[in-house]
Amino acid sequence: MRILLIRHGQTDANKRNIIQGWLDFKLNNVGIKQAKLLAKRLKNENIDYFYSSDLKRAIMTTEEIKKFHPGIDWVKKSIIRERNFGRHEGMPVEEYYNLIKCYGLEVHEFVPPFGESYYDVRRRAEIFFRELVRKHKKDTVAVIAHGVFNKAFISQVFDISLKDAVKIEQQNTCVNIIEVKSKPKLVSLNDYSHLNGYVF
Numbered sequence: 001m002r003i004l005l006i007r008h009g010q011t012d013a014n015k016r017n018i019i020q021g022w023l024d025f026k027l028n029n030v031g032i033k034q035a036k037l038l039a040k041r042l043k044n045e046n047i048d049y050f051y052s053s054d055l056k057r058a059i060m061t062t063e064e065i066k067k068f069h070p071g072i073d074w075v076k077k078s079i080i081r082e083r084n085f086g087r088h089e090g091m092p093v094e095e096y097y098n099l100i101k102c103y104g105l106e107v108h109e110f111v112p113p114f115g116e117s118y119y120d121v122r123r124r125a126e127i128f129f130r131e132l133v134r135k136h137k138k139d140t141v142a143v144i145a146h147g148v149f150n151k152a153f154i155s156q157v158f159d160i161s162l163k164d165a166v167k168i169e170q171q172n173t174c175v176n177i178i179e180v181k182s183k184p185k186l187v188s189l190n191d192y193s194h195l196n197g198y199v200f
Contacts (some may be wrong), residue, residue, distance in 0.1 A: 001132065002140040004045065005150055005176040006065075008057040009034040014039035016171060017093045021115070027060045031172065033088065034195060035064035038173040041194035043068035048073035051128075053081045053146060061173065062144045071197040079124050086115025091186035118152065123172045125153040126153045133180065171195075186199035 009031030013020040027035060038061070047069050052062040053078040066074065089097055100110045108118040132141060145153070147170040155165035157178060169190045170176075177188035 001136050001138065001180040002181065003132065003137055003178040004047070004140065004144065005153060005178060006038070006061070006144045007147055007170045007172060007174050008053075008055075008061040008144060009038070009055050012162070016147045018087045019089050019091045019093060019096055020081055021089040022055070023089050023180075024032070024056050024151055026056045031057070032064070034173045036060045036196045038175070039064040039068055041175075042142070045142075045193055046140055047142045048142045049136060050144070051080065051132075051141065052144040053149070054078050055081055055146075058144045058146065062142075065142065065144070077128070077139070079128050080143065080145045080149055083118070083121045083148040084112075084114075084116040085151075086112035088112045088115065098102065106163055107166045118148075121148055121152040122156050125149065125156045128160050129153065132172045154178075154186070154189075160184060 009027045011020065011025035011031055012028050013023065013025045015028060015030070042065055050062055050066065050069075050072055052058045052074065062074065066072065071073065102105055102111060111117040126132065145192070150170050151163075151168045152167045154160065154168060154176065155162055171190060171192045174192040175188060175192045176186070176190065179185045179187055
């Protein structure tokens with residue numbers, strides 16, 4: 001199995017550097033351009049199946065990729081949504097990190113009120129990965145998801161601590177390639193080279 005683990009394009013929340021979580025932002029104009037460049041990069045991939053988060057930013061990114069892959073099955077799943085940041089959704093990222101420091105916690109240890117922990121997201125990622133292994137042993141699968149979910153997924157598949165997983169970079173429309181044979185192999189991490197040379 002080959003997994004193309006992708007982050008969605010830019011939204012206004014990304015541009016304004018605020019916590020997005022389950023807030024359902026669409027791609028902005030930059031995000032649409034990024035998704036189109038991503039789609040061109042992936043047009044020659046032999047993708048057998050698409051999974052995406054059911055949030056608009058992931059759906060819109062997938063729609064651009066699928067223009068080059070018509071007729072391929074696509075399932076939208078809430079289990080691969082971004083982390084639910086609860087009461088802190090809509091908060092500036094800098095303010096959020098300052099709040100965590102006030103509690104004297106590591107980023108992965110903090111649980112937002114009415115939201116999910118990093119461990120909760122990793123459990124979702126584990127359930128989803130098991131589904132992929134069960135259904136797609138010989139397929140190439142494109143998974144269009146979100147920054148924190150992608151970090152949790154990589155953490156789960158490669159048994160990386162959440163403390164270290166938090167530090168993994170995931171730029172908008174980045175591609176992570178994971179090959180799963182006797183054991184998983186990380187072929188590509190946070191690759192957004194398709195955006196190089198473009199000024200947004």
